[in-house]
Amino acid sequence: xxxxxxxxxxxxxxxxxxxxxxxxxxxxxxxxxxxxxxxxxxxxxxxxxxxxxxxxxxxxxxxxxxxxxxxxxxxxxxxxxxxxxxxxxxxxxxxxxxxxxxxxxxxxxxxxxxxxxxxxxxxxxxxxxxxxxxxxxxxxxxxxxxxxxxxxxxxxxxxxxxxxxxxxxxxxxxxxxxxxxxxxxxxxxxxxxxxxxxxxxxxxxxxxxxxxxxxxxxxxxxxxxxxxxxxxxxxxxxxxxxxxxxxxxxxxxxxxxxxxxxxxxxxxxxxxxxxxxxxxxxxxxxxxxxxxxxxxxxxxxxxxxxxxxxxxxxxxxxxxxxxxxxxxxxxxxxxxxxxxx
Numbered sequence: 079x080x081x082x083x084x085x086x087x088x089x090x091x092x093x094x095x096x097x098x099x100x101x102x103x104x105x106x107x108x109x110x111x112x113x114x115x116x117x118x119x120x121x122x123x124x125x126x127x128x129x130x131x132x133x134x135x136x137x138x139x140x141x142x143x144x145x146x147x148x149x150x151x152x153x154x155x156x157x158x159x160x161x162x163x164x165x166x167x168x169x170x171x172x173x174x175x176x177x178x179x180x181x182x183x184x185x186x187x188x189x190x191x192x193x194x195x196x197x198x199x200x201x202x203x204x205x206x207x208x209x210x211x212x213x214x215x216x217x218x219x220x221x222x223x224x225x226x227x228x229x230x231x232x233x234x235x236x237x238x239x240x241x242x243x244x245x246x247x248x249x250x251x252x253x254x255x256x257x258x259x260x261x262x263x264x265x266x267x268x269x270x271x272x273x274x275x276x277x278x279x280x281x282x283x284x285x286x287x288x289x290x291x292x293x294x295x296x297x298x299x300x301x302x303x304x305x306x307x308x309x310x311x312x313x314x315x316x317x318x319x320x321x322x323x324x325x326x327x328x329x330x331x332x333x334x335x336x337x338x339x340x341x342x343x344x345x346x347x348x349x350x351x352x353x354x355x356x357x358x359x360x361x362x363x364x365x366x367x368x369x370x371x372x373x374x375x376x377x378x379x380x381x382x383x384x385x386x387x388x389x390x391x392x393x394x395x396x397x398x399x400x401x402x403x404x405x406x407x408x409x410x411x412x413x414x415x416x417x418x419x
Contacts, residue, residue, distance in 0.1 A: 097162040104158040109151030116143050119150060123231065126203045129210070131224040142224040149232065185246055193242030193295075197235045201291045205234070208288055241276070241296055248303040252310060259308045269300045 112119060123146065124131060133139050160183060168176065210220045251257065270293075277292035 094166060097166055101155065101159045101162055104155035105151045107151070108154030109147045111154065112147035112150030113143070115150075116146060119146050123228070126198065126231070127206050127210070127222070127227065129220070129222065131227055132221060133224050138224060142228060145225075145228060182246065182250070186243060189242040189246060190239040193238040193240075194235050196242075196295060197238035201238065201288070202231065202234055204291055205288050238292075241292075242299060244296065244299045245303040245306055248300075249306055249310065252307045256311065256314075257307055259304060259311070262304045262307065266300075270297055273297050273300075 120143075131142075133142060164179065164183075171179065210222075248257070248262075273293035273296040274289055276296065277289040
């Protein structure tokens with residue numbers, strides 16, 4: 079019995095090691111594919127700059143190409159790494175939580191791709207054009223090294239990928255602590271100020287146009303987040319009102335059926351005599367929890383729904399949970415028979 083926890087822990091370690099090995103294998107395969115396509119990757123990387131890159135050490139070109147291949151391998155292997163991470167923790171998650179995690183990962187990936195696309199095609203060329211031509215009037219020529227250029231482009235694109243996660247972050251916060259639309263709209267001035275501050279930090283250029291190119295999407299994403307939060311809260315309020323209305327319908331239908339008089343049928347051999355309807359007492363479940371459409375409601379004094387009430391509201395699933403019976407005390411032999419001294 080004592081060896082079972084050790085075996086279970088060993089199996090988890092073995093599974094974790096196996097999934098890490100598979101993830102590293104996918105990264106290595108992606109890096110190999112990146113090395114085969116490194117000429118095209120260099121062209122794509124230099125396109126926003128429109129200039130040649132230089133290296134100042136004998137191993138500069140080799141390290142630059144290896145760095146590009148490694149980053150390409152990580153990007154290509156990212157879906158496989160996410161899958162193995164999710165598969166490792168899947169037994170600890172219920173069905174609803176698994177669906178939420180998959181949805182959040184897909185939305186995060188889509189927003190990151192949108193931010194990278196915006197940075198590469200719109201914001202990055204404008205920033206590089208301003209930086210390269212800033213001192214050209216004074217006779218200063220640019221000599222950009224490959225390593226510094228790659229670090230700048232990678233940080234710039236990663237910053238946009240993170241900034242475009244703003245709607246997802248606000249939606250996640252709204253699920254933990256519900257936010258109001260008025261409160262979110264009241265902080266618009268602070269969002270605009272923070273957007274330009276973040277744009278000034280990520281893009282170290284004093285050009286107002288370049289800062290506006292980065293601050294503008296952040297502000298638009300914030301307003302999109304407010305719209306998403308408003309839609310989610312409206313849907314939650316509508317669901318709550320519908321649940322309250324369904325609960326009231328259940329209570330009214332159950333009480334009405336319980337108050338209906340029950341007509342007793344005469345025996346076959348008995349003469350036909352007019353019988354007075356016998357009143358049927360209302361059966362109630364005092365302060366018992368009620369399950370409505372798999373949603374637990376607090377304890378309340380409700381009538382037990384009968385077959386007729388379920389016919390009135392067939393779309394609802396009602397279950398009155400029974401209270402647990404108190405445990406009976408255990409009687410010992412010594413309680414009945416005296417013990418001889």
